[in-house]
Amino acid sequence: MLEHLELFFKSIFIDNMVFAVFLGMCSYLAVSKKVSTAVGLGAAVIFVLAVTVPLNWLLDQYLLRDGALAWLGPEYADYNLSFLSFILFIATIATMVQLVEIVVEKFSPSLYNSLGIFLPLIAVNCAILGGSLFMQAREIPTLGLALNYGVSSGIGWFLAILAIAAIREKIRYSNVPAPLRGLGITFIITGLMGIGFQSFGGMLTGDNEPPEAEEPTTVEKIEEKKIIEEEIEDDEKAISYNDVINE
Amino acid sequence: MALLSKKDTNLILDPLADNNPITIQVLGICSALAITAELQASVVMAISVIFVMGVGNVVISLLRNVIPSKIRIIVQLVVVATLVIMVDQVLKAFAYELSKTLGAFVGLIITNCIIMGRFEAFALGNGPWRSFLDGIGNALGYGVILVIVGFFRELLGTGTLFGIPVLGDPIAKTGLYSIGYENNGFMIIPPAALIVVGILIWIQRSRNKALIEEA
Numbered sequence: 478m479l480e481h482l483e484l485f486f487k488s489i490f491i492d493n494m495v496f497a498v499f500l501g502m503c504s505y506l507a508v509s510k511k512v513s514t515a516v517g518l519g520a521a522v523i524f525v526l527a528v529t530v531p532l533n534w535l536l537d538q539y540l541l542r543d544g545a546l547a548w549l550g551p552e553y554a555d556y557n558l559s560f561l562s563f564i565l566f567i568a569t570i571a572t573m574v575q576l577v578e579i580v581v582e583k584f585s586p587s588l589y590n591s592l593g594i595f596l597p598l599i600a601v602n603c604a605i606l607g608g609s610l611f612m613q614a615r616e617i618p619t620l621g622l623a624l625n626y627g628v629s630s631g632i633g634w635f636l637a638i639l640a641i642a643a644i645r646e647k648i649r650y651s652n653v654p655a656p657l658r659g660l661g662i663t664f665i666i667t668g669l670m671g672i673g674f675q676s677f678g679g680m681l682t683g684d685n686e687p688p689e690a691e692e693p694t695t696v697e698k699i700e701e702k703k704i705i706e707e708e709i710e711d712d713e714k715a716i717s718y719n720d721v722i723n724e
Numbered sequence: 725m726a727l728l729s730k731k732d733t734n735l736i737l738d739p740l741a742d743n744n745p746i747t748i749q750v751l752g753i754c755s756a757l758a759i760t761a762e763l764q765a766s767v768v769m770a771i772s773v774i775f776v777m778g779v780g781n782v783v784i785s786l787l788r789n790v791i792p793s794k795i796r797i798i799v800q801l802v803v804v805a806t807l808v809i810m811v812d813q814v815l816k817a818f819a820y821e822l823s824k825t826l827g828a829f830v831g832l833i834i835t836n837c838i839i840m841g842r843f844e845a846f847a848l849g850n851g852p853w854r855s856f857l858d859g860i861g862n863a864l865g866y867g868v869i870l871v872i873v874g875f876f877r878e879l880l881g882t883g884t885l886f887g888i889p890v891l892g893d894p895i896a897k898t899g900l901y902s903i904g905y906e907n908n909g910f911m912i913i914p915p916a917a918l919i920v921v922g923i924l925i926w927i928q929r930s931r932n933k934a935l936i937e938e939a
Binding site for chain 2: 560561603669675
Protein backbone atom coordinates (compact mmCIF):
# COMPACT_ATOMS: atom_id res chain seq x y z
CA MET A 478 0.00 0.00 0.00
CA LEU A 479 2.76 2.39 0.99
CA GLU A 480 4.66 1.76 -2.22
CA HIS A 481 1.51 2.55 -4.21
CA LEU A 482 1.09 5.86 -2.40
CA GLU A 483 4.75 6.68 -2.85
CA LEU A 484 4.72 5.91 -6.58
CA PHE A 485 1.48 7.85 -6.97
CA PHE A 486 2.78 11.09 -5.48
CA LYS A 487 6.22 10.63 -6.98
CA SER A 488 4.84 10.35 -10.52
CA ILE A 489 2.50 13.29 -10.11
CA PHE A 490 4.79 15.80 -8.47
CA ILE A 491 8.44 14.78 -8.45
CA ASP A 492 8.77 13.04 -11.80
CA ASN A 493 6.08 15.14 -13.40
CA MET A 494 5.92 14.25 -17.09
CA VAL A 495 6.04 17.83 -18.27
CA PHE A 496 8.30 19.53 -15.78
CA ALA A 497 10.87 16.84 -15.04
CA VAL A 498 11.19 14.92 -18.29
CA PHE A 499 9.46 17.17 -20.85
CA LEU A 500 7.16 14.56 -22.31
CA GLY A 501 4.21 15.58 -24.42
CA MET A 502 5.51 19.12 -24.79
CA CYS A 503 4.19 19.49 -28.34
CA SER A 504 0.55 19.03 -27.47
CA TYR A 505 1.18 20.77 -24.15
CA LEU A 506 2.17 23.92 -26.05
CA ALA A 507 -0.28 23.56 -28.91
CA VAL A 508 -3.50 22.76 -27.04
CA SER A 509 -3.06 24.95 -23.95
CA LYS A 510 -4.67 28.13 -25.25
CA LYS A 511 -8.04 27.46 -23.60
CA VAL A 512 -8.79 25.72 -20.30
CA SER A 513 -11.72 23.72 -21.68
CA THR A 514 -9.75 22.07 -24.50
CA ALA A 515 -6.83 21.50 -22.14
CA VAL A 516 -9.11 19.61 -19.78
CA GLY A 517 -10.37 17.43 -22.65
CA LEU A 518 -6.88 16.52 -23.81
CA GLY A 519 -5.66 15.98 -20.26
CA ALA A 520 -8.51 13.56 -19.54
CA ALA A 521 -7.78 11.67 -22.74
CA VAL A 522 -4.11 11.36 -21.78
CA ILE A 523 -4.96 9.94 -18.33
CA PHE A 524 -7.33 7.47 -19.96
CA VAL A 525 -4.93 6.25 -22.65
CA LEU A 526 -1.97 6.02 -20.26
CA ALA A 527 -4.09 3.98 -17.84
CA VAL A 528 -4.79 1.51 -20.65
CA THR A 529 -1.46 1.35 -22.46
CA VAL A 530 1.04 1.28 -19.59
CA PRO A 531 -0.31 -1.93 -17.98
CA LEU A 532 -0.69 -3.50 -21.42
CA ASN A 533 2.89 -2.71 -22.36
CA TRP A 534 3.98 -3.91 -18.93
CA LEU A 535 2.50 -7.32 -19.75
CA LEU A 536 4.22 -7.29 -23.15
CA ASP A 537 7.51 -6.37 -21.55
CA GLN A 538 7.18 -8.96 -18.82
CA TYR A 539 6.09 -11.93 -20.91
CA LEU A 540 7.58 -11.23 -24.32
CA LEU A 541 10.34 -8.68 -24.48
CA ARG A 542 12.71 -8.62 -21.53
CA ASP A 543 15.73 -10.86 -21.15
CA GLY A 544 14.49 -14.38 -20.44
CA ALA A 545 10.84 -13.31 -20.61
CA LEU A 546 9.95 -16.21 -22.88
CA ALA A 547 10.88 -18.77 -20.22
CA TRP A 548 7.18 -19.56 -19.70
CA LEU A 549 7.15 -21.15 -23.16
CA GLY A 550 9.67 -23.76 -22.08
CA PRO A 551 13.30 -23.94 -20.97
CA GLU A 552 14.67 -23.75 -24.52
CA TYR A 553 13.28 -20.22 -24.89
CA ALA A 554 14.83 -18.91 -21.67
CA ASP A 555 17.82 -17.36 -23.43
CA TYR A 556 15.90 -15.10 -25.79
CA ASN A 557 16.13 -11.34 -25.33
CA LEU A 558 13.72 -9.50 -27.58
CA SER A 559 14.02 -6.13 -25.88
CA PHE A 560 15.26 -4.52 -29.12
CA LEU A 561 11.71 -4.92 -30.39
CA SER A 562 10.19 -2.86 -27.58
CA PHE A 563 9.90 0.42 -29.51
CA ILE A 564 7.97 -1.05 -32.39
CA LEU A 565 5.73 -3.24 -30.21
CA PHE A 566 4.99 -0.43 -27.76
CA ILE A 567 4.07 2.05 -30.47
CA ALA A 568 1.98 -0.57 -32.28
CA THR A 569 0.11 -1.31 -29.04
CA ILE A 570 -0.46 2.37 -28.45
CA ALA A 571 -1.67 3.08 -31.98
CA THR A 572 -4.01 0.09 -31.92
CA MET A 573 -5.33 0.82 -28.44
CA VAL A 574 -6.03 4.42 -29.32
CA GLN A 575 -7.99 3.31 -32.37
CA LEU A 576 -9.84 0.69 -30.34
CA VAL A 577 -10.61 3.06 -27.49
CA GLU A 578 -11.93 5.55 -30.02
CA ILE A 579 -14.31 2.99 -31.53
CA VAL A 580 -15.52 1.70 -28.14
CA VAL A 581 -16.07 5.15 -26.70
CA GLU A 582 -17.92 6.26 -29.82
CA LYS A 583 -20.23 3.26 -29.56
CA PHE A 584 -21.01 3.32 -25.85
CA SER A 585 -20.68 6.89 -24.72
CA PRO A 586 -21.30 9.42 -27.48
CA SER A 587 -21.14 12.31 -25.02
CA LEU A 588 -17.67 11.31 -23.83
CA TYR A 589 -16.71 10.77 -27.46
CA ASN A 590 -17.78 14.27 -28.33
CA SER A 591 -15.62 15.74 -25.61
CA LEU A 592 -12.57 13.46 -26.07
CA GLY A 593 -13.07 12.40 -29.67
CA ILE A 594 -11.03 14.94 -31.56
CA PHE A 595 -8.07 14.49 -29.21
CA LEU A 596 -7.79 10.72 -29.36
CA PRO A 597 -6.04 10.43 -32.76
CA LEU A 598 -3.63 13.19 -31.69
CA ILE A 599 -2.68 11.13 -28.69
CA ALA A 600 -1.20 8.23 -30.63
CA VAL A 601 1.76 10.46 -31.45
CA ASN A 602 1.96 12.18 -28.07
CA CYS A 603 5.37 11.51 -26.56
CA ALA A 604 3.84 11.36 -23.09
CA ILE A 605 2.12 8.09 -23.97
CA LEU A 606 5.12 6.30 -25.45
CA GLY A 607 7.28 7.92 -22.78
CA GLY A 608 5.04 6.46 -20.07
CA SER A 609 5.67 2.97 -21.42
CA LEU A 610 9.40 3.50 -21.98
CA PHE A 611 9.98 4.91 -18.50
CA MET A 612 7.87 2.11 -17.06
CA GLN A 613 10.32 -0.27 -18.74
CA ALA A 614 13.41 1.70 -17.72
CA ARG A 615 12.35 1.92 -14.07
CA GLU A 616 11.57 -1.79 -13.94
CA ILE A 617 8.22 -1.41 -12.22
CA PRO A 618 7.69 -4.75 -10.47
CA THR A 619 3.93 -5.51 -10.54
CA LEU A 620 0.95 -4.99 -12.82
CA GLY A 621 -0.84 -2.99 -10.12
CA LEU A 622 2.06 -0.59 -9.81
CA ALA A 623 2.21 -0.26 -13.60
CA LEU A 624 -1.47 0.73 -13.66
CA ASN A 625 -0.80 3.14 -10.82
CA TYR A 626 2.16 4.61 -12.72
CA GLY A 627 0.07 5.10 -15.85
CA VAL A 628 -2.78 6.82 -14.03
CA SER A 629 -0.63 9.03 -11.83
CA SER A 630 1.66 10.16 -14.67
CA GLY A 631 -1.48 11.01 -16.58
CA ILE A 632 -2.77 13.06 -13.65
CA GLY A 633 0.58 14.86 -13.44
CA TRP A 634 0.34 15.77 -17.13
CA PHE A 635 -3.27 16.84 -16.68
CA LEU A 636 -2.33 19.18 -13.81
CA ALA A 637 0.48 20.69 -15.84
CA ILE A 638 -1.61 21.45 -18.94
CA LEU A 639 -4.48 22.75 -16.80
CA ALA A 640 -2.15 25.13 -14.98
CA ILE A 641 -0.48 26.49 -18.11
CA ALA A 642 -3.82 26.91 -19.89
CA ALA A 643 -5.17 28.94 -16.98
CA ILE A 644 -2.04 31.10 -16.93
CA ARG A 645 -2.17 31.64 -20.69
CA GLU A 646 -5.80 32.75 -20.49
CA LYS A 647 -4.80 35.37 -17.92
CA ILE A 648 -1.59 36.47 -19.57
CA ARG A 649 -3.49 37.70 -22.59
CA TYR A 650 -4.26 40.81 -20.54
CA SER A 651 -0.64 41.45 -19.63
CA ASN A 652 1.79 43.63 -21.48
CA VAL A 653 4.36 41.09 -22.66
CA PRO A 654 7.29 42.35 -24.80
CA ALA A 655 6.29 41.76 -28.44
CA PRO A 656 9.01 39.22 -29.40
CA LEU A 657 8.18 37.11 -26.34
CA ARG A 658 4.44 37.00 -27.01
CA GLY A 659 2.87 33.59 -27.45
CA LEU A 660 5.49 30.89 -27.58
CA GLY A 661 8.39 32.62 -25.85
CA ILE A 662 6.58 33.59 -22.69
CA THR A 663 4.95 30.16 -22.50
CA PHE A 664 8.38 28.54 -22.50
CA ILE A 665 9.67 30.80 -19.76
CA ILE A 666 6.56 30.34 -17.60
CA THR A 667 6.83 26.57 -18.00
CA GLY A 668 10.44 26.82 -16.91
CA LEU A 669 9.46 28.77 -13.81
CA MET A 670 6.70 26.26 -13.04
CA GLY A 671 9.27 23.50 -13.45
CA ILE A 672 11.51 25.18 -10.89
CA GLY A 673 8.48 25.37 -8.59
CA PHE A 674 7.82 21.67 -9.06
CA GLN A 675 11.43 20.90 -8.18
CA SER A 676 10.63 21.93 -4.65
CA PHE A 677 8.48 18.80 -4.35
CA GLY A 678 11.73 16.86 -4.65
CA GLY A 679 12.19 16.35 -0.92
CA MET A 680 8.53 15.51 -0.35
CA LEU A 681 8.75 11.74 0.10
CA THR A 682 12.07 10.60 1.41
CA GLY A 683 13.97 13.82 1.88
CA ASP A 684 16.30 12.39 -0.71
CA ASN A 685 16.10 14.23 -3.99
CA GLU A 686 17.00 11.81 -6.73
CA PRO A 687 17.88 13.48 -10.02
CA PRO A 688 15.74 12.34 -12.97
CA GLU A 689 17.16 9.20 -14.53
CA ALA A 690 18.00 10.82 -17.83
CA GLU A 691 20.63 12.98 -16.22
CA GLU A 692 23.62 11.74 -14.33
CA PRO A 693 24.57 13.69 -11.22
CA THR A 694 26.96 16.30 -12.47
CA THR A 695 30.37 17.10 -11.15
CA VAL A 696 29.07 20.25 -9.48
CA GLU A 697 26.52 18.29 -7.51
CA LYS A 698 29.10 15.70 -6.57
CA ILE A 699 31.44 18.41 -5.32
CA GLU A 700 28.65 20.01 -3.35
CA GLU A 701 27.72 16.67 -1.83
CA LYS A 702 31.32 16.14 -0.84
CA LYS A 703 31.42 19.59 0.79
CA ILE A 704 28.26 18.89 2.77
CA ILE A 705 29.56 15.54 3.95
CA GLU A 706 32.85 17.10 4.96
CA GLU A 707 31.04 19.81 6.86
CA GLU A 708 28.95 17.23 8.65
CA ILE A 709 32.05 15.31 9.61
CA GLU A 710 33.61 18.50 10.94
CA ASP A 711 30.47 19.25 12.92
CA ASP A 712 30.53 15.75 14.39
CA GLU A 713 34.16 16.18 15.35
CA LYS A 714 33.38 19.46 17.04
CA ALA A 715 30.51 17.86 18.93
CA ILE A 716 32.74 15.02 20.04
CA SER A 717 35.48 17.31 21.25
CA TYR A 718 32.88 19.41 23.06
CA ASN A 719 31.57 16.29 24.80
CA ASP A 720 35.11 15.36 25.72
CA VAL A 721 35.65 18.74 27.28
CA ILE A 722 32.48 18.38 29.34
CA ASN A 723 33.43 14.89 30.46
CA GLU A 724 36.80 16.06 31.61
CA MET B 725 24.76 24.54 -58.80
CA ALA B 726 23.43 21.81 -60.98
CA LEU B 727 22.82 19.44 -58.14
CA LEU B 728 20.70 21.78 -56.08
CA SER B 729 18.33 24.25 -57.70
CA LYS B 730 17.49 27.41 -55.79
CA LYS B 731 14.21 25.90 -54.64
CA ASP B 732 16.01 22.84 -53.35
CA THR B 733 18.54 24.95 -51.47
CA ASN B 734 15.70 26.77 -49.77
CA LEU B 735 14.32 23.43 -48.60
CA ILE B 736 17.50 22.99 -46.57
CA LEU B 737 18.15 26.58 -45.53
CA ASP B 738 14.65 27.73 -44.52
CA PRO B 739 14.27 25.41 -41.52
CA LEU B 740 17.64 26.57 -40.18
CA ALA B 741 16.33 30.00 -39.30
CA ASP B 742 13.05 31.51 -40.44
CA ASN B 743 11.05 28.31 -40.44
CA ASN B 744 12.86 26.53 -37.65
CA PRO B 745 11.02 23.43 -36.45
CA ILE B 746 11.53 24.21 -32.77
CA THR B 747 11.24 27.95 -32.44
CA ILE B 748 8.69 28.62 -35.19
CA GLN B 749 6.80 25.44 -36.03
CA VAL B 750 6.85 24.30 -32.35
CA LEU B 751 7.56 20.68 -33.20
CA GLY B 752 9.80 18.20 -31.45
CA ILE B 753 10.23 20.10 -28.22
CA CYS B 754 10.11 17.05 -25.96
CA SER B 755 13.44 15.51 -26.75
CA ALA B 756 15.03 18.87 -27.49
CA LEU B 757 14.80 19.90 -23.87
CA ALA B 758 15.46 16.77 -21.92
CA ILE B 759 18.90 15.82 -23.19
CA THR B 760 20.57 19.21 -23.63
CA ALA B 761 22.38 19.37 -20.28
CA GLU B 762 25.49 18.12 -22.09
CA LEU B 763 26.77 19.11 -25.49
CA GLN B 764 27.82 15.60 -26.47
CA ALA B 765 24.35 14.16 -25.90
CA SER B 766 22.85 17.03 -27.91
CA VAL B 767 25.15 16.37 -30.86
CA VAL B 768 24.46 12.64 -30.87
CA MET B 769 20.72 13.26 -30.62
CA ALA B 770 20.90 15.73 -33.52
CA ILE B 771 22.78 13.24 -35.69
CA SER B 772 20.28 10.48 -34.87
CA VAL B 773 17.36 12.68 -35.81
CA ILE B 774 19.06 13.76 -39.05
CA PHE B 775 19.48 10.11 -40.01
CA VAL B 776 15.93 9.11 -39.07
CA MET B 777 14.37 12.10 -40.80
CA GLY B 778 16.42 11.84 -43.98
CA VAL B 779 15.83 8.15 -44.50
CA GLY B 780 12.27 8.18 -43.16
CA ASN B 781 11.19 10.99 -45.45
CA VAL B 782 12.56 9.13 -48.48
CA VAL B 783 10.82 5.87 -47.50
CA ILE B 784 7.48 7.57 -46.89
CA SER B 785 7.82 9.53 -50.11
CA LEU B 786 8.47 6.34 -52.08
CA LEU B 787 5.48 4.68 -50.44
CA ARG B 788 3.20 7.69 -50.72
CA ASN B 789 1.08 6.30 -53.56
CA VAL B 790 0.71 2.88 -51.94
CA ILE B 791 -0.29 3.80 -48.38
CA PRO B 792 -4.07 3.88 -47.82
CA SER B 793 -4.72 7.21 -46.17
CA LYS B 794 -6.75 5.69 -43.32
CA ILE B 795 -3.90 3.72 -41.87
CA ARG B 796 -1.09 6.08 -42.83
CA ILE B 797 -0.32 7.04 -39.22
CA ILE B 798 0.35 3.45 -38.29
CA VAL B 799 2.50 2.91 -41.39
CA GLN B 800 4.48 6.05 -40.56
CA LEU B 801 4.95 4.93 -36.96
CA VAL B 802 6.24 1.55 -38.09
CA VAL B 803 8.74 3.12 -40.50
CA VAL B 804 10.05 5.52 -37.85
CA ALA B 805 10.12 2.82 -35.18
CA THR B 806 12.24 0.58 -37.42
CA LEU B 807 14.71 3.39 -38.12
CA VAL B 808 14.90 4.32 -34.44
CA ILE B 809 15.57 0.72 -33.46
CA MET B 810 18.52 0.79 -35.88
CA VAL B 811 19.84 3.99 -34.28
CA ASP B 812 19.36 2.56 -30.82
CA GLN B 813 21.20 -0.66 -31.62
CA VAL B 814 24.10 1.23 -33.22
CA LEU B 815 24.35 3.49 -30.16
CA LYS B 816 24.28 0.52 -27.81
CA ALA B 817 27.03 -1.18 -29.80
CA PHE B 818 29.41 1.73 -30.28
CA ALA B 819 28.60 4.26 -27.54
CA TYR B 820 27.13 2.32 -24.66
CA GLU B 821 27.71 4.98 -21.97
CA LEU B 822 26.04 7.60 -24.10
CA SER B 823 23.07 5.39 -24.89
CA LYS B 824 22.61 5.00 -21.13
CA THR B 825 22.59 8.79 -20.72
CA LEU B 826 20.08 9.26 -23.53
CA GLY B 827 18.02 6.35 -22.16
CA ALA B 828 14.39 6.41 -23.14
CA PHE B 829 14.86 9.55 -25.21
CA VAL B 830 16.24 7.64 -28.18
CA GLY B 831 12.96 5.72 -28.25
CA LEU B 832 11.08 8.95 -28.01
CA ILE B 833 12.43 10.03 -31.42
CA ILE B 834 9.54 7.86 -32.69
CA THR B 835 6.97 10.26 -31.35
CA ASN B 836 9.06 13.32 -32.13
CA CYS B 837 6.47 15.56 -33.70
CA ILE B 838 8.93 16.94 -36.27
CA ILE B 839 9.13 13.56 -37.92
CA MET B 840 5.40 12.90 -38.12
CA GLY B 841 4.81 16.53 -39.00
CA ARG B 842 7.20 16.48 -41.97
CA PHE B 843 5.85 13.11 -43.16
CA GLU B 844 2.34 14.51 -43.16
CA ALA B 845 3.17 17.94 -44.51
CA PHE B 846 5.85 17.13 -47.05
CA ALA B 847 6.83 13.55 -47.78
CA LEU B 848 3.27 12.45 -48.58
CA GLY B 849 3.06 14.98 -51.40
CA ASN B 850 6.56 15.22 -52.86
CA GLY B 851 9.16 13.10 -54.62
CA PRO B 852 11.97 11.27 -52.81
CA TRP B 853 14.80 13.72 -53.57
CA ARG B 854 12.94 16.82 -52.44
CA SER B 855 11.63 14.91 -49.41
CA PHE B 856 15.17 13.89 -48.53
CA LEU B 857 16.32 17.53 -48.65
CA ASP B 858 13.33 18.64 -46.60
CA GLY B 859 14.03 15.95 -44.00
CA ILE B 860 17.70 16.86 -43.73
CA GLY B 861 16.88 20.57 -43.59
CA ASN B 862 14.36 20.25 -40.80
CA ALA B 863 16.50 17.85 -38.82
CA LEU B 864 19.42 20.30 -39.15
CA GLY B 865 17.23 23.13 -37.92
CA TYR B 866 16.34 20.97 -34.94
CA GLY B 867 19.99 20.04 -34.43
CA VAL B 868 21.13 23.66 -34.50
CA ILE B 869 18.84 24.57 -31.60
CA LEU B 870 19.85 21.45 -29.69
CA VAL B 871 23.53 22.26 -30.06
CA ILE B 872 23.09 25.92 -29.10
CA VAL B 873 21.10 25.01 -25.98
CA GLY B 874 23.49 22.19 -25.09
CA PHE B 875 26.50 24.50 -25.57
CA PHE B 876 25.23 27.17 -23.19
CA ARG B 877 23.89 24.75 -20.59
CA GLU B 878 27.08 22.76 -20.39
CA LEU B 879 29.39 25.78 -20.55
CA LEU B 880 27.57 27.82 -17.92
CA GLY B 881 26.46 24.88 -15.83
CA THR B 882 29.62 22.83 -15.45
CA GLY B 883 32.27 24.91 -17.23
CA THR B 884 33.03 22.11 -19.66
CA LEU B 885 32.43 21.38 -23.36
CA PHE B 886 32.14 17.74 -24.46
CA GLY B 887 33.19 16.94 -20.89
CA ILE B 888 36.51 18.83 -21.24
CA PRO B 889 37.00 21.71 -18.78
CA VAL B 890 37.43 24.93 -20.73
CA LEU B 891 37.12 27.55 -18.03
CA GLY B 892 39.74 26.17 -15.65
CA ASP B 893 39.45 23.94 -12.62
CA PRO B 894 36.68 24.89 -10.15
CA ILE B 895 38.36 23.09 -7.22
CA ALA B 896 41.93 24.25 -7.73
CA LYS B 897 40.63 27.74 -8.65
CA THR B 898 42.54 28.12 -11.91
CA GLY B 899 41.55 29.98 -15.06
CA LEU B 900 38.33 32.01 -14.77
CA TYR B 901 37.66 30.55 -11.35
CA SER B 902 40.71 32.34 -9.93
CA ILE B 903 38.92 35.68 -10.33
CA GLY B 904 35.82 34.50 -8.49
CA TYR B 905 33.75 32.95 -11.33
CA GLU B 906 31.35 30.21 -10.21
CA ASN B 907 29.49 27.55 -12.17
CA ASN B 908 25.79 28.19 -12.39
CA GLY B 909 24.15 25.03 -11.06
CA PHE B 910 20.81 26.39 -12.26
CA MET B 911 21.70 25.55 -15.87
CA ILE B 912 21.90 21.84 -15.07
CA ILE B 913 18.36 21.39 -13.77
CA PRO B 914 15.73 20.46 -16.38
CA PRO B 915 13.63 23.67 -16.26
CA ALA B 916 16.64 25.73 -17.33
CA ALA B 917 16.33 24.22 -20.82
CA LEU B 918 12.88 25.76 -21.19
CA ILE B 919 14.14 29.15 -20.17
CA VAL B 920 17.14 28.97 -22.54
CA VAL B 921 14.85 28.06 -25.45
CA GLY B 922 12.47 30.85 -24.40
CA ILE B 923 15.34 33.32 -24.57
CA LEU B 924 16.43 31.96 -27.96
CA ILE B 925 12.90 32.56 -29.28
CA TRP B 926 13.02 36.05 -27.81
CA ILE B 927 16.32 36.84 -29.55
CA GLN B 928 15.19 35.38 -32.87
CA ARG B 929 11.92 37.28 -32.88
CA SER B 930 13.50 40.57 -31.89
CA ARG B 931 15.84 40.24 -34.88
CA ASN B 932 13.08 39.26 -37.30
CA LYS B 933 9.96 41.27 -36.49
CA ALA B 934 7.86 39.37 -39.06
CA LEU B 935 7.84 36.34 -36.76
CA ILE B 936 6.16 38.11 -33.84
CA GLU B 937 2.82 36.52 -32.90
CA GLU B 938 -0.36 38.51 -32.57
CA ALA B 939 -1.30 38.59 -28.90
